[in-house]
Amino acid sequence: xxxxxxxxxxxxxxxxxxxxxxxxxxDEACNYFDNNxxxxxxxxxxxIVDNHPKNKLYPRSxxxxxxxxxxxxxxxxxxxxxxxxxxxxxxxKENSGGGIMDDPYANYRHRASIILSxxxxxxxxxxxxxxxxxxxxxxxxxxxFCGNELDYNEVYKALRxxxxxxxLNLPDKAVEKLLAAVFIELADNSEVIEExxxxxxxxxxxxxxxxxxxxxxxxxxxRFGKDKYKQYFIRFLNVxxxxxxxxxxxxxxxxxxxCIEEIKQSEFYKMIEAL
Numbered sequence: 001x002x003x004x005x006x007x008x009x010x011x012x013x014x015x016x017x018x019x020x021x022x023x024x025x026x027d028e029a030c031n032y033f034d035n036n037x038x039x040x041x042x043x044x045x046x047x048i049v050d051n052h053p054k055n056k057l058y059p060r061s062x063x064x065x066x067x068x069x070x071x072x073x074x075x076x077x078x079x080x081x082x083x084x085x086x087x088x089x090x091x092x093k094e095n096s097g098g099g100i101m102d103d104p105y106a107n108y109r110h111r112a113s114i115i116l117s118x119x120x121x122x123x124x125x126x127x128x129x130x131x132x133x134x135x136x137x138x139x140x141x142x143x144x145f146c147g148n149e150l151d152y153n154e155v156y157k158a159l160r161x162x163x164x165x166x167x168l169n170l171p172d173k174a175v176e177k178l179l180a181a182v183f184i185e186l187a188d189n190s191e192v193i194e195e196x197x198x199x200x201x202x203x204x205x206x207x208x209x210x211x212x213x214x215x216x217x218x219x220x221x222x223r224f225g226k227d228k229y230k231q232y233f234i235r236f237l238n239v240x241x242x243x244x245x246x247x248x249x250x251x252x253x254x255x256x257x258x259c260i261e262e263i264k265q266s267e268f269y270k271m272i273e274a275l
Contacts, residue, residue: 022052026061038068059090063108066115075119082112086135092143103149109140117164126167133164151187154180158192162199175199179239182268190267197271206272210236214260217243232259 029044045068048061066081090108113136120129136142142153158181165174178199181192200206213234222229222242232243232254243259263269 022048022055022057026057042068070115082116085112105143107143110136110142113140130164148186151184154184155187155189162195171199176239179241193267193271206275210272
């Protein structure tokens with residue numbers, strides 16, 4: 001599952017000034033955080049927020065204050081920080097400042113939404129948790145340029161939606177969200193399949209319904225930003241599921257029967273067959 005692992009850092013330059021700069025306070029605060037000296041880290045980030053509101057380090061310092069409170073489970077202080085971020089004009093596509101394997105973008109409002117969802121989940125306020133998770137999915141979607149990471153995020157979302165909906169006693173909504181991640185190509189979705197197996201156990205006629213859905217596979221034009229794509233879909237348990245691009249576009253001319261046979265070799269189909 002995708003996880004928010006730490007504060008936002010910055011790749012700062014070396015300044016040849018005798019005067020202590022905001023970047024010096026920021027670097028010191030990051031070092032304090034890495035050494036679990038959270039009170040000292042807070043002082044450094046708070047200094048930038050209080051004294052340098054126009055500095056480029058202001059947004060990530062503001063975020064990091066909230067993240068430290070969140071890490072310490074001081075939710076009463078963390079909540080207003082992240083709610084303020086949702087109302088801010090912070091640049092979601094700002095360089096995150098991390099290494100090559102880190103997220104390229106700061107994703108301020110997306111991260112704030114997901115953390116707020118986590119906080120309210122911990123407080124067993126599941127309706128509110130769902131509200132903020134939807135904001136982090138729809139209003140402030142996760143930005144990344146790598147297909148692998150986007151697929152990992154789709155798996156994470158499916159599992160998290162399922163968890164929240166089950167707490168709300170809405171298992172059909174949990175199944176709906178999990179089905180959306182069945183044909184993910186670039187990330188391990190074995191947990192998705194297992195969750196579906198648990199939720200669908202005891203239901204009858206599933207294989208016949210899936211076979212019927214496969215036979216009625218259809219083509220539809222979809223949009224991603226300004227681009228249009230033709231994709232093949234099935235409708236199973238009243239949920240529209242896109243057939244993976246690898247399956248639907250790997251043949252020079254689409255072969256429905258070949259596509260069905262490939263799907264029948266998938267772990268999803270085998271799981272439904274075994275129920």
